Amino acid sequence: MKIEVWSDYVCPFCYIGKRRLEEAIQQLDFKSEIEIEFKSFELDPNAPKSYDANIHELIAKKYGITVNQAKANNTQIAAQAKSMGLIYDFEAMKPTNTFDAHRLAHYANAEGTQDKFSERLLRAYFTEGKDLSSYEVLASLxxxxxxxxxxxxxxxxxxxxxDAVRRDESDARRLNISGVPYFVINGKYAISGAQPTAVFLQSLKQIRTDEVRVESEISGTSNNESKGICIDGQCNI
Structure with a gap:
């Protein structure tokens, strides 16, 4: 089973979703058969490398809310992260452009360390307040x-x-992905958002069951004509 994950390193729900997916996979008896590949997605491709405003002020401006409301929302997100063992320090976060981080993640993928590098980037941004646009920081990580x-x-x-980053982003547009995290399983099934661990677990089990059933059936259709299923609102694409 291959799981492709479109995400961005400054997306708070991407780190939470990654951890929930991992927690679900650990409960599967076919976890050794699962391959995860992270795909590039920039929440804001035009983002500068540095801002004068802090994360609370930027979110307030983006969503048309007050800074206090933005802080309250971020506190709730931090609580969700903490429930998954993640520590978010919104006061230290440095909003930035993530294009170069995504480029280097493709290098990590070519070297077989993409998961470790993606995890390190997320922790560096959300917990340690590191600047993910700094070449020195990225190379050190x-x-x-x-x-x-x-x-x-x-x-x-x-x-x-x-080109690898742009190709991932082009694929995201083709699949009508407008938000992340976004998970595509075996090229046919989609799970959108940082769903609860139970949803990931149930969905992956059901997909596995369906795939095994389809493979065992004697059918006149080709593999290209096979269809996926809808699971709790997450449907094939």
Whole structure:
């Protein structure tokens, strides 16, 4: 089973959704058969590398609410994160452009350490208040998960993996993905949002059951004609 995950490193629900998915997978008896691949999605491709405003002020402006309301919403999000063992420090977060972080994540994927690097980027942003647009920060984080620092810097100072990021984003548009996290299973089923662990668990079990059933049936249709199913509001695409 392949799970493709469209997400952004400054999306608070992406980190929560990642952890809930992982928690669900650990409860599956076929977890060893699951492959996860993270896909690039920029919440704001035009975001600058630095802002004069803090995260609360930016959210207030984006959604047309007061700063106090934004702070209250962020407190609720932090509580959700804490329930999954994640510590969010909204006061330290540095909103930024994530394009280069996504480029380097493709390098990590090519080296077989994409999951570790994605996890490190998320913790660096949400917990440690690191600047994910800084080449020095990105290369250092890459080194922490076993990647080559000099190679990471070389990539960051070039256009390498630019097309890979744009290809992921083009695929997201083709699939009508307008928000993240967004999970596509076996290219046929979709789960949108940071759903509760129980929803991930039930959905993955049902998809597995359906896939096994389809494979065992004697049918006159080709694989390209097979259809997915809808599970608790998450349907095939």
């Amino acid at each position: 890459a080194k922490e998960v076993g990647l080559d620092y000099d190679q990471a810097m070389k990539i960051l100072n070039s256009d390498q993996y630019r």
